[in-house]
Amino acid sequence: MSDQTVPLYQKRIPIHPRSVKGRFRTLKTGILTLAYLVYFLLPWLRWDRPNAPNQAVLYDLPGRHFYIFGLTVQVQDIFWLAGVLIIFAILLFFVTGLAGRVWCGYFCFQTLWTDLYMMIEHWVQGERPARLRLSKGPWSREKLIKVSATYAIWLLVAFWTGLTFTMYWVDAPTLVVDFLLGRAPSSAYFTTLFLTTTTFVMAGLAREQVCVYMCPYARFQSAMFDHDTLIISYDRQRGEGSKGRARLGKGLKTREERQAQGVGDCIDCGYCVQVCPVGIDIRNGLQYQCISCALCIDACDVVMDNQKWPRGLVSYTSENALNGKKTTLLKPKTLGYGVILTTATAVLIWSIATRSPYTAMVEQIRQPLYTQLSDGSIRNVYEVKLNNKLTAPMTVGIRIEGLAGATLDMDGMERIALEPQERIKLLARVRIPPPRVKEGDAHEKRDDVHEKDDLEHAKVTFVVEALAGATAKPIRRNVPFYVPDHD
Amino acid sequence: MSDNTLNTKQKTGVVQTTGHSWDGDLQEYTNPLPRWWLWCFYGTVVFSILYWFIYPSWPVGKGWLKGYGTVDYTITDKATGGTVEKKDQHWNTRALLLEHLSEAANDPKRKEMLAKVQAATPEQIAKDPQLMEFVRSVGKGLFGDNCAACHGQGGQGVVGLYPNLTDNDWLWGGSTDKIQETITLGRKGFMPAFGAVLKPDQLDDVAEYVLTLSNEAKPSEAADRGKAIFQGQVGGCYYCHGADGKGLASMGSANLTDKIWAIVDVPAQKTLQDKKAQIASFVAKGVNNTRIMPTWQNRLSPTDIKLLAVYVHQLSGGK
Ligand code: SF4
Ligand code: SF4
Numbered sequence: 068m069s070d071q072t073v074p075l076y077q078k079r080i081p082i083h084p085r086s087v088k089g090r091f092r093t094l095k096t097g098i099l100t101l102a103y104l105v106y107f108l109l110p111w112l113r114w115d116r117p118n119a120p121n122q123a124v125l126y127d128l129p130g131r132h133f134y135i136f137g138l139t140v141q142v143q144d145i146f147w148l149a150g151v152l153i154i155f156a157i158l159l160f161f162v163t164g165l166a167g168r169v170w171c172g173y174f175c176f177q178t179l180w181t182d183l184y185m186m187i188e189h190w191v192q193g194e195r196p197a198r199l200r201l202s203k204g205p206w207s208r209e210k211l212i213k214v215s216a217t218y219a220i221w222l223l224v225a226f227w228t229g230l231t232f233t234m235y236w237v238d239a240p241t242l243v244v245d246f247l248l249g250r251a252p253s254s255a256y257f258t259t260l261f262l263t264t265t266t267f268v269m270a271g272l273a274r275e276q277v278c279v280y281m282c283p284y285a286r287f288q289s290a291m292f293d294h295d296t297l298i299i300s301y302d303r304q305r306g307e308g309s310k311g312r313a314r315l316g317k318g319l320k321t322r323e324e325r326q327a328q329g330v331g332d333c334i335d336c337g338y339c340v341q342v343c344p345v346g347i348d349i350r351n352g353l354q355y356q357c358i359s360c361a362l363c364i365d366a367c368d369v370v371m372d373n374q375k376w377p378r379g380l381v382s383y384t385s386e387n388a389l390n391g392k393k394t395t396l397l398k399p400k401t402l403g404y405g406v407i408l409t410t411a412t413a414v415l416i417w418s419i420a421t422r423s424p425y426t427a428m429v430e431q432i433r434q435p436l437y438t439q440l441s442d443g444s445i446r447n448v449y450e451v452k453l454n455n456k457l458t459a460p461m462t463v464g465i466r467i468e469g470l471a472g473a474t475l476d477m478d479g480m481e482r483i484a485l486e487p488q489e490r491i492k493l494l495a496r497v498r499i500p501p502p503r504v505k506e507g508d509a510h511e512k513r514d515d516v517h518e519k520d521d522l523e524h525a526k527v528t529f530v531v532e533a534l535a536g537a538t539a540k541p542i543r544r545n546v547p548f549y550v551p552d553h554d
Numbered sequence: 555m556s557d558n559t560l561n562t563k564q565k566t567g568v569v570q571t572t573g574h575s576w577d578g579d580l581q582e583y584t585n586p587l588p589r590w591w592l593w594c595f596y597g598t599v600v601f602s603i604l605y606w607f608i609y610p611s612w613p614v615g616k617g618w619l620k621g622y623g624t625v626d627y628t629i630t631d632k633a634t635g636g637t638v639e640k641k642d643q644h645w646n647t648r649a650l651l652l653e654h655l656s657e658a659a660n661d662p663k664r665k666e667m668l669a670k671v672q673a674a675t676p677e678q679i680a681k682d683p684q685l686m687e688f689v690r691s692v693g694k695g696l697f698g699d700n701c702a703a704c705h706g707q708g709g710q711g712v713v714g715l716y717p718n719l720t721d722n723d724w725l726w727g728g729s730t731d732k733i734q735e736t737i738t739l740g741r742k743g744f745m746p747a748f749g750a751v752l753k754p755d756q757l758d759d760v761a762e763y764v765l766t767l768s769n770e771a772k773p774s775e776a777a778d779r780g781k782a783i784f785q786g787q788v789g790g791c792y793y794c795h796g797a798d799g800k801g802l803a804s805m806g807s808a809n810l811t812d813k814i815w816a817i818v819d820v821p822a823q824k825t826l827q828d829k830k831a832q833i834a835s836f837v838a839k840g841v842n843n844t845r846i847m848p849t850w851q852n853r854l855s856p857t858d859i860k861l862l863a864v865y866v867h868q869l870s871g872g873k
Contacts, residue, residue: 077586273590280588434708438720441812446871448720478872480683492687494868501813551821 079276081202084185085195085341089365098173099182107227110234118487119458126236132488138419139488141456143426150415157411161404163288165396166297166383168359171285177277178358180228180270181344184221191217195341221271222263229262275345279356289355294386295394299359301350301381302389306333312350322376332380338370339363339381349381425463425485427531428452429495429544436549443501447548451477451493451529455485461536465495469528470548472517473499482534497527502550522550609645620644627653664692671864672857676730679864680872686864693865696858700850701866709869713819715845720869723814727803728870734863736847737854743806743845748789749838756783760791761833767799767811771826817841 112123114136120127125134133140140147162169171178192198192213201210233255234242245251246259269277278285292298306312308331315334319325322332333350340348342362347354349363367381385394432448440446455461464482467475475481476496485491502517517525525548532541572582587595605611608623623645629652643649658664667688671679679685698707705711709719717725725743726736748757756779763780765771783789785797792799794807801809808816815821818836823829850859 075586076589076592078589276588276590280591432708434706435710435720438710438718439813440721440871441723441809441814443813476871478680478686478868483683491683492690493683494686494690496871 080346082275082344082346083195083198083202084344084346084362085338085366086189087338087342087362087365087369089362089368091361091365095173095182095360095362099179102174102179103183107231110231110239116458120238122238124235125238128236139456139458141454141488143454144422147415147419150411150418154408154411154415157404157408159284160291161401161408163291164293164296164398164401164404167292167299168285168288168357171278171288172359172361175358177269177282178360180266181274183224184270184274185344187220187224188217191220218271221267225263225266225271226259228266229259232262233258275356275358278345278358285355285358293398293400294392295396295398297383297385298353299349299357299361299364299381300353300384300386300389301333301339302379302384303350303352305331306350306380307331322374332371332376334370334374336370338366342366353386422456423539423542424455424457424537425461425531425533425539425542426452426454426456427463427465427529427542427544429529429546431546431549437551439551440498444498445502445550446496446498447527449495449497449529449546451495451531452490453483453485453493453531454490455488457537458487459536460487461485462534464532464534465493466530467497467527468530469545470497470499470525473497473527473548495529497548499548519550522548525550625649625653627656629656668692668857668861671861676734676860676864676867680730680868686868689861689864690868693861696854696862697865700854701862709866713815713822714817717816718814719866721814722871723809723812723816724803724870725801725806725808725816728867730863730867732803733866734859737859737862737866738849738851738856740849741806741847742843743841745794745807745841747838747840747842749840752783752789752837754834756780756788757834757837758830760784760789760837761830764799764810764833765820765826765829768813770820770829817845 109124110122113121114123114134115121116134119132119139120134122134123136127134131142159170188198192201201213204210230243230246233246236258237251237255242251242255246255273281308326309329311331312333312335313319313325313330314336319328319330325332339350340346340363342365343349344360344362345356345358347356349357361383364381364383368378371378371380388394428451430450430452432450436447438446438448451465453463455463462482462484465475465477466481467473474497476498477493480493483491483493499517499522502519502522526545527548529544529546530541531544533539570584572584575581606619607621609621610618611621612619621644624642625645626640626642627649628641629639641649641652667685670685671689674682674685679689697705697709701709704716705719706716711718722728724732726732726741748760752760759776759780760783761780762771762774762776763778763784766773766777771777784791784795784799794805795801795810796807799810801807813821818832820829820832823832854862
């Protein structure tokens with residue numbers, strides 16, 4: 068053990084980023100606006116759906132249906148969700164290998180909500196110096212009002228975020244009314260409360276701590292980096308020159324003067340550090356805390372523009388480019404991810420496009436395996452599970468083939484009308500006439516009478532077809548047919 | 555490592571290590587935890603203590619601490635709807651299961667379907683796919699709880715002991731009404747013992763004749779002698795089994811002309827001789843107090859009995 072005492076915990080040092088204007092800020096604000104528009108307005112979009120909820124996107128858990136515009140996903144199709152998740156994962160690998168932490172910088176919920184919360188903070192409390200003064204200063208009337216106003220607006224945003232999330236699982240207009248009247252289900256209150264709390268804590272209080280300590284992606288993304296991956300980096304050679312960076316001062320005003328003295332282009336104004344939402348100095352090199360938000364590029368570009376020096380002291384580049392080598396974008400790894408991504412997407416689209424409007428499963432009831440009837444004929448019993456996946460009624464017909472002489476008896480339900488989205492289990496009895504036992508000498512074969520020995524691995528095929536209300540390929544299910552084996 | 559601070563002038567500091575080293579160069583940092591992390595850790599400690607108070611936890615001697623959390627459940631009597639058992643127990647998974655079960659019985663959807671079963675006639679139930687699905691799922695449970703001990707889980711019975719309910723041969727009638735009657739009131743099978751009445755060779759002749767009824771044996775002189783006994787005053791078998799041997803549902807007598815054998819396992823015997831011997835010895839013994847179906851009216855509600863009757867009826871083919 069070292070003799071030095073280590074503090075029990077590390078105190079978070081609050082970060083008060085300065086605002087900045089520039090290309091990437093504009094891009095980020097654009098993505099943010101779009102994402103919020105989609106997230107907050109989507110539950111309110113209606114969709115004409117006869118016999119089913121009219122919310123365009125609705126995850127109806129009790130009804131076990133996911134409505135996504137024209138697509139209705141049922142429980143048995145939930146593997147599509149796995150497909151979507153796999154595609155997202157590969158997309159993440161693909162993009163990370165190619166362009167680094169694009170997800171973190173522009174799209175991640177943590178980034179988006181933190182950004183919004185910082186905007187609110189900026190709007191109420193002012194620019195970085197004002198906020199610093201406020202946070203360091205003693206409690207005053209002004210501080211009290213400004214801080215509580217910030218928290219109040221944050222809370223409001225958090226609440227609406229939570230409530231909106233809940234709206235995806237129940238009818239949105241009904242939920243809002245019920246919620247405010249106190250008669251929504253308790254799970255709705257719980258979900259909203261949970262999301263409100265996490266939003267407030269993560270975006271308002273924890274912020275970069277989430278990226279640094281909690282986020283698993285932040286930890287393993289470095290495994291996908293290579294020397295060609297786009298990263299945000301400070302051009303050390305240009306910035307430091309041979310003698311290092313230096314502030315603008317006497318005899319160090321123009322590039323020529325500075326170059327003559329061996330001083331680099333970085334004027335050590337600290338703007339890139341002040342804008343950083345995770346509070347690091349990009350000039351120290353690539354760091355795991357950096358979420359690649361590109362705001363330091365904007366900051367430095369502003370400074371360089373002011374000096375009328377070329378931009379790009381801080382820029383998107385790659386390690387290879389920094390070392391004067393060529394950046395190859397089409398690496399085997401990237402190509403591999405690209406191929407898997409395209410294949411997975413194609414498979415998912417194909418699977419969704421060729422989905423059947425109904426499902427049919429046939430299962431043998433194996434207790435008893437078979438029944439011999441009074442005339443010696445043999446009966447097997449099956450359970451037929453049907454599911455109408457449409458939001459409209461349909462009629463389905465069931466017949467059997469592949470077993471000569473067999474008859475199907477479903478108590479008149481061989482043709483059945485299914486309600487929209489109905490699931491039903493029907494009983495099907497299949498019966499064959501008494502099989503003949505070979506009696507030594509050869510005897511003439513008949514098509515409708517089975518030789519006992521031929522029935523050892525007999526099978527029967529159920530054919531389920533849509534007769535009205537839908538068009539689709541008939542579904543065929545092969546099931547065994549058992550006969551007694553003693554004799 | 556960089557420092558996670560804004561001030562670039564703040565020194566980056568030398569990273570502290572625990573001083574251990576493995577394999578020569580592997581060292582361990584002693585970086586402090588973030589404060590929120592530490593508080594979460596204390597939170598889990600508090601949680602575990604609360605857990606000990608609520609749920610069963612530590613072993614103590616031969617028992618264990620049961621905790622203060624409870625589960626209460628009620629078990630209701632199926633026939634009367636009255637409470638059989640009401641318990642408030644320390645938390646355990648068995649009580650939890652019973653609690654869920656008692657809640658399931660009160661499920662509004664199940665109650666609604668049961669009301670429909672109660673209101674409908676068996677024929678109406680048989681025509682309604684939804685009701686039949688319900689009857690099959692609930693009936694399976696009722697059958698498993700009450701009937702399967704004798705008739706088997708799938709109703710296939712045991713030859714010689716308990717009738718097979720899945721075939722289309724019925725001793726006491728196979729209509730839903732008859733089945734309902736059977737379940738409600740119970741049945742008692744009876745056949746006199748002929749061992750004292752008929753001589754062994756006469757028993758043999760009767761057996762031979764019985765086998766011809768279902769084409770198991772070819773007509774013969776012995777069969778003719780048996781027929782005389784069967785149809786005449788000596789045996790008098792036709793009183794119950796009918797002159798054609800088809801049995802009478804009102805008496806619960808077996809149909810001897812079909813392929814189904816309820817008591818003597820004829821299909822299992824290899825030779826005609828064995829088949830005959832089995833039948834003859836059975837006729838000598840008869841049936842007395844060995845085939846009894848108990849009454850269920852005191853144990854099941856009328857709706858449950860109706861539901862079971864429909865269930866059993868569809869097992870046998872629903873015709
Ligand atoms: S270093 Fe630059 S890109 Fe990285 S988080 Fe800070 S401001 Fe964003
Ligand atoms: S913004 Fe640019 S010039 Fe200013 S300190 Fe950062 S890298 Fe140097």
